[in-house]
Amino acid sequence: MIDNLQYNTDRALLAIPEYGRHIHKMIEQVMAEQDKEQRNKQAQAIIGIMGNLNPHLRDVADFQHKLWDQLFIMSDFKLDVDAPFPKPDPEVLAARPTPLAYPQTFPKYRFYGNNIKGMIDVVVDWEEGDLKQALVYVIANHMKKCFLNWNKDTVEDKVIFNHLAELSNGKIVMNTAEEELTNSEDLIRLTNKRFVKGGRSNKPKKFRNNKQRRQ
Numbered sequence: 001m002i003d004n005l006q007y008n009t010d011r012a013l014l015a016i017p018e019y020g021r022h023i024h025k026m027i028e029q030v031m032a033e034q035d036k037e038q039r040n041k042q043a044q045a046i047i048g049i050m051g052n053l054n055p056h057l058r059d060v061a062d063f064q065h066k067l068w069d070q071l072f073i074m075s076d077f078k079l080d081v082d083a084p085f086p087k088p089d090p091e092v093l094a095a096r097p098t099p100l101a102y103p104q105t106f107p108k109y110r111f112y113g114n115n116i117k118g119m120i121d122v123v124v125d126w127e128e129g130d131l132k133q134a135l136v137y138v139i140a141n142h143m144k145k146c147f148l149n150w151n152k153d154t155v156e157d158k159v160i161f162n163h164l165a166e167l168s169n170g171k172i173v174m175n176t177a178e179e180e181l182t183n184s185e186d187l188i189r190l191t192n193k194r195f196v197k198g199g200r201s202n203k204p205k206k207f208r209n210n211k212q213r214r215q
Helices: 017-032 036-053 055-059 063-074 090-094 110-123 130-150 157-167 184-197 205-214
Strands: none
Touching: 017 036, 017 063, 036 055, 036 063, 055 063, 110 130, 110 157, 130 157, 130 184
């Protein structure tokens, strides 16, 4: 009995471990079948079992197509059956994914982030009008909020306007005499309120515990 024991380390690796070794063994038996008509019937039965193991996929588009692709993958693309869908290309599945285009820029003012710089680059090409002015104001206001997240002290609007002009290469110029951003105190208060709503509090822990005891 001990001689018949099999260890997983001695077995072949599973192509899709989620289906377990029994499904893989059933596929090996289908591949060993000489009669193609029997192979087709057995493959259809295995597809039914795979579908029962993944009931959540039945609401997904191309459910059957995905199951047949997985069947061919587990057979190492050697299964010869009449499938309702074309056999997947092994080279396509083995191809390495395209690297993500991560931003490689290192902005001078990192506390603003790359998204702000991208928004500025887009708005500079917009046609002059009320919509552009409104978006520029929103960007400047968000820059002020980002600045206050980095530096909790107040900041003058002139500093934000200068940074905006610098990041836009001088294409966006806001006048401090005509434009006025949200007060720093209001932005800090809104930020603190959001943290408290999320379950965080600025009060020391001992005061919070005393309040809970009194309640």
